[in-house]
Amino acid sequence: MRRKLAAGNWKMNGTTDALVQVKALTDAHPDPDVDLLLCPPATLIAQMAWARGTHALQIGGQDCHAADSGAHTGDIAAAMLKDAGASHVIVGHSERRADHGETDADVAAKAAAAHAAGLIAVICVGETLTQRDAGEALQVVTTQLKGSLPEGATAANTVLAYEPVWAIGTGRVPTTDQIGEVHGSLRGTLRDLMREAEGVRILYGGSVKGSNAAEIFSVADVDGALVGGASLTAADFGPIITALENA
Known part of the structure; x- marks a missing residue:
């Protein structure tokens, strides 16, 4: 049984004042039935820890x-993140792929570095709207997964996150059938690539919020969420965590 994971990506948001949200979140969920992960800016990792x-x-x-x-x-090197108190690192986020020109090979190298440093790599894949409309979504995410997964990846050191680029921060969310199709395809590809495919958690990300979380988490092979803006406050992230606990 894969343990569910609610992960929050703060992106380029947050200063020391924002750490009050950590206390609010941990107070509201003192003993969660799912794993919780927050990925703040690097400047806040040690303080958040x-x-x-x-x-x-x-x-x-x-x-x-x-x-x-x-x-x-x-x-920042993976070992530096580990030293600051991190246990995970996101690699291959669509914003890194688009804004910094990161290739699948770049992502695989970063994931390998994370593993070598003792970090869990959260590897992101996802198609653009143009690719979705062209019927290329499955081909795109499969190619990204094959190119981004490094040798030595296991269920213990790797998490996969499917984030359709067109749904990130837009309020648009794929249908449950679309999410299920991609997650099922990713699971099948993992089976071709590694022995521990059934143990790898696959998260969904893209405009996840309290009002749609339960529906998303009802989809097969959705093992949690990688949440952007809604993870910045305990008030917004909390309902997503609760929905995942009840899934």
Whole structure:
């Protein structure tokens, strides 16, 4: 049985004042029946790790460099994230792929670096609206998965997140049939790529909120969510967590 995961990606949002949301979240969900993960800006990782206290809330980074160290101004190595208190790191988010030109090979190298540092890699895949309308969604996400999954990936060190690019931050959400089709295809591809395919959690991301979370979580092979804006406050993230606990 795969344990459900509610993950929040704060993106480029949040300063020290925002850490009050961590206390509010952990107070409201002191002993959750699902795994909780927040990925704040790198500047807040250490402070958030301290703010959670003894709560089981896990902390993650939003990106890492493929190299262990070196002349890479502005970048952060996976080991640095681990040292700051992170247990996970997101790699291959569509915003990184689009804004920074990251390829599947880049994502695979970052995921491998995360694994080497003892981090769980949250590998993101997803199609654009043009690709969806052209009937290429399954081909796109399958190709991304095959190219982004590094050697040595296991159910223990890897989480997969399906985020249709056209649904991120737009309020648009695929139908449950569309989500189920993609998640089922990703599960099938995982079976072709690794022995532990049934243990890998596949999250859905893209305009998830309290009002639609229960419907999304009812879909087969949806093991949780990677949430953007709705994870910034305990008031918005809490109902999603509750929906996942009840799924």
